[in-house]
Amino acid sequence: MQKVLFIGVNWPELTTAAGTRMMQLLQVFLKRNDQVTFASTASESDFSIDLNALQITKAPIKLNSTSFDVFVSDLQPDIVIFDRFIIEEQFGWRVVAHAPNALRVLDTEDIHSLRNIREELFKKQVSFSSKLWLQTDMAKREIASIYRCDISLIISTFEMELLQKRAKIDSALLLHVPFMVEALSEEQASSYPDFSARKDFICIGNGKHAPNVDAVLWLKTKIWPLIKKQLPEANLHIYGSYLAQQVVQMHKPKEGFYVNGFTENLEDTFVHARLNLAPLRFGAGIKGKLLDSMRFGTPSITTPIGVEGMADGLPWNGAIAIDEVDFAAKAIALYTNEAKWIEAQENGFKILQTNYDAVRLEHQFITALEKIQKNLIRHRQENIVGNLLLHQTMQSTKYMAKWIEAKNA
Known part of the structure; x- marks a missing residue:
């Protein structure tokens, strides 16, 4: 049994595709009888799923606060799953510092920067190109987040190809995990x-x-x-x-x-x-x-x-x-x-x-995580760009968070 920590943008809701996706990932670890904790800075809504009923520990957390450092240090999770790149930006460096041996997984949900640039270009009536996407600040932030993590879950084959062929990201850092649907009898x-x-x-x-x-x-x-x-x-x-x-x-x-x-x-x-x-x-x-x-x-x-x-x-x-x-x-x-x-x-x-067969995809997902966990040191050594981005001189989000924390105090 392992300790698995999810850090969510929101508390999961089945009214959204993102919430359904999150519940599918949570169920994978519950089926293994892992100890699952879900943490979020958000407030719950009327549609929020009752995680306690699923034997999932709920952990409200704060932004820009050392209280998270204490929380994650005490928990010492084996796996940490970040819900989208903005969560990894906010909490990833704290996980690195206080739970360094945890496997860091980024669930992209979808490539947020791709959705964002497409909306902007649609409003301007400009055709999409991967070149325009890669020039955006959000794309650079999202790609940096992928590099800082041990593995990133990519939901569509189109986005897998985009990241590998256009962003030139090593396939060892990407795992195609679409929605997982139980077989229909x-x-x-x-x-x-x-x-x-x-x-x-x-x-x-x-x-x-x-x-x-x-x-x-x-x-x-x-x-x-x-x-x-x-x-x-x-x-x-x-x-x-x-x-x-x-x-x-x-x-x-x-x-x-x-x-x-x-x-x-x-x-x-x-x-x-x-x-x-x-x-x-x-x-x-x-x-x-x-x-x-x-x-x-x-x-x-x-x-x-x-x-x-x-x-x-x-x-x-x-x-x-x-x-x-x-x-x-x-x-x-x-x-x-x-x-x-x-x-x-x-x-x-x-x-x-x-x-989208759930049985096959769940097996592939867990097998991939276990393989990386067994070779985590080598896996990280081979991720040169990730190591560069984790170097203290490159961690602008870390020092911005520390500045905000000091200001709030």
Whole structure:
């Protein structure tokens, strides 16, 4: 049994893809009967998971405080997992100083700097390039964080390739760990409502996530009017926690556009919808909403951004569209064609089985961690750039934190 410390940006919530991802990682260690502690500087919300019920120790911590030094020194974890690079920046150097033998793991969730630059370029109507991405301060910070850690978990194959080929990061520092989904039994798949028993469209996403807000706006203003004109009896239901007033005000039942907010039953929401719409124009990583579509047998219409790094050459669970006219046309075509709908559903089941099988991925994850732990000294010696970045003269975040701490005192 090992001591595993997670340091989170937020307390996990199953209302977000990031929270679902975090719970999957936590479950890997719980299954091993490890002693798991979850620490965060954030306040809990109404959607926060009851970690105590899962036998996970909760540890509220403070930024820029030596109290964390005492905490981690007393705990002496064997593994520390940082939730995104900003957490590693804040606490990584303290872990190095007070728990030097702990394996340091960065869970990138998605490449945050990639999502950020894509949003900026989208607003400026400029095409993305890896060169522009690498020039950003955030990309440099995130890549530096990857180097300072022993291993970084990368959620999509696209991002693995981007980091290895464009950022030139050694593959020994990267591990592809996508969402881990339990295998769907034939009995479960056959129990879902069929084509004729389903109706309407859904779009689901956390309202704090900018790509989701933009997707709803695009649906309301451009895509849905085209669909509604051809399918006057159909409706579109928008679901998600933390929906902004801007989105809530889009609720127009007379137009067949319903803003429903948080759904208490995700499975029920998906299995009674005929199609899931995810018109994402920027973003990064793996889209939890599209995996949920596959899990619950609901084909989806999305964009190249939506499908990026998910299917890896397998036929998509629906259709991929490039603009609003294309999106609406493909949504209408799939909504009205039972044979194509069934084929799309089967494609989704195949993608899950091939790319997201939990048993296989959990084994690969733990095996990789154990291999590094057994050769940790050599692994770190070979990470020359990481050693340079950990040198005291390079640790600006450390001395900024110490300055803030002294000022607060």
